[in-house]
Amino acid sequence: MPHVHIIGICGTAMAGLAALAKERGWHVTGSDHGVYPPMSLFLQDLGIPIQETFAAENLNPTPDLVLVGNAISRGNPELEAVLERNIPYRSGGQWLFEHVLEGRHPVVVSGTHGKTTTTSMIARVMDDAGWHPGFFIGGIPKDFGLGARFPRSPWVVIEGDEYDTAFFDKRPKFLHYHPKTLILHNLEFDHGDIYPDLEAIRVQFRLLLRLVPGNGQVMANFDDPEIRELVKKAYSPVVSYGLNHADVQYSARLHRPDGQEWSVLRGGEELFRVQWLLLGRHNVLNGLAAAATCLHHGMEPTQVKRGLERFQGVARRLQERFAINDIHIYDDFAHHPTAMATTIDGLKCKVGAHRVWVVVEPRSNTMRSRAHQERLAPALAQADCVLITRPAPRGMTLDQLLDVDAVTEILNRGTVGPLPKAKVIANGVEASEYLTKHLKKGDHCIIMSNGGFDGIHERLYDSLKGIQP
Structure with missing residues (x-):
């Protein structure tokens, strides 16, 4: 049985390649960091072992082939070991064409x-x-x-x-x-x-x-x-x-x-x-x-x-995770202003007068930058309440990062009420605490993130289920 090892296996594309290789009879192993659902559960269900760190030792025994995810760069210790030991490697796209599409x-x-x-x-x-x-x-x-x-x-x-x-x-x-x-x-x-x-x-x-x-x-x-x-x-x-x-x-x-x-x-x-x-x-x-x-x-x-x-839909595309006391919590992968706006519009048309909350974690490289600075506030305007986290710098300077204060300032113009329409928060933990305090019966809340967001869905579930209706 040939052995393929995948560096960056929890990316959506690489996890899919792992499934295909497994189905075709390969012995599949992999490594990644920041492992979280749904991909972690998907790979677990397939019986594919994951090392939750990058290390040269993950290549023992030596695989027949290594697939390298697009998030993996030179300097990664596992990739460096692949190159030094002259282990055959491919990109995911090349492997997919050679083994499936051709x-x-x-x-x-x-x-x-x-x-x-x-x-x-x-x-x-x-x-x-x-x-x-x-x-x-x-x-x-x-x-x-x-x-x-x-x-x-x-x-x-x-x-x-x-x-x-x-x-x-x-x-x-x-x-x-x-x-x-x-x-x-x-x-x-x-x-x-x-x-x-x-x-x-x-x-x-x-x-x-x-x-x-x-x-x-x-x-x-x-x-x-x-x-x-x-x-x-x-x-x-x-x-x-x-x-x-x-x-x-x-x-x-x-x-x-x-x-x-x-x-x-x-x-x-x-x-x-x-x-x-x-x-x-x-x-x-x-x-x-x-x-x-x-x-x-x-x-x-x-x-x-x-x-x-x-058709039943796709995980993390306006997926209702749970409802407690008529408070509905959704998970959505939206990471572009157009996708955000259309998702919010669809839910608003469905729920009518009920409040729609949106919690945004700008996590992708583009969303953390100012590429969509002028478009983000209009994209979120239909929401009744908006929480947005400060983006992590991760190599960007302050003047390159999305200015979330400017976004919330635009959204709050002309609004009245006991709560601001938009608020900047630090992370998923603070978002969960704020939502637990202010969500009411009949509210719908979309969590927009392409990552794990500090386990916000699980935190909300635990905190909301403890509140008497």
Whole structure:
């Protein structure tokens, strides 16, 4: 049995590769730091041992191959040992192409946000229709309980991440995937730690577009002006979809403002109506992208409808963790102002007059910086109450860090009441204490973080359950 060791195994992509390698008969080990759910539990359930520190000793016995996560840099003691001992190594993207994608039909979902949910939807719909797809997703779809699965057919549905690949390969990961079908969902500025501006990201999407063969397919969201401009350079047939653009092949009609009932239209004619669990116009757009992709590849409308209505969602995407005394606590991965705004809007449409709290931990390199300084307050404006932590410097100077005081000052303008609309907090512990004191029956609270956030959900559960209704 070949042995693969994964450095940085708890990243969403690398954990998915671990699952694929395990499924294909590899002995899998790994290492990481800052290990927390859901990936820690996911790997534990697979029986994959994790060393919670980086050390040369983790490479004993010597593995046949090492996969290096994109967060791992030179100076990491484990990586240095790999290089010094001449152990074969690969990036995750390269391994995925060589062992899973080559010779199959990769369906790659790209965009600044909505990738994880849209990829999960396509995988669910294809699976429900008996197409037996493989998938590689940067999260845990509730329908499958794991983020990766080896295909039993030509179809492989992949989340196409524009972040860089590895310490020795600074190209975006999605350039390794060679899509036969490419979904271009949206394009905005993100990943300010590796891209200096939006044009730098555009360049990478143009390269991705060039990889689609002439007999392939490009599914393009025409609501996004960046995407409309991008596909003018396509060498493959382009299929358009959108909610707000008149001249598209696939569109949607909302029957409820919260997005829980909507119709799919092709050429302006309704094909079917969807009633599902998800909230928000953004998820309708995600669902439309999934529906258009499957329909255009020949799936029957009844099969697409059934798959969408059975879709259970993705862990950490407006996932309700618990409700105590009619206080509802959600977990959400949102780390971009657009995603934040659409998530808040979806929940507000659902709960009506009930208060919506939002707790934000700016944790990614881009969110900790001032890349979204001007956009963050407008993105949070629909929330009734906002708590936001001061970002950790981690190599940034004060004038480079997000100015959270300025964000809360904007949100508090013109507000009246016993509590400020927005407040700066130190960490998840302080947030939990403040919420426990001020949350009331009927409130809904979204915790927005792409990390563990000091175990805030567990702290809130323990403190709220001790309060008499």
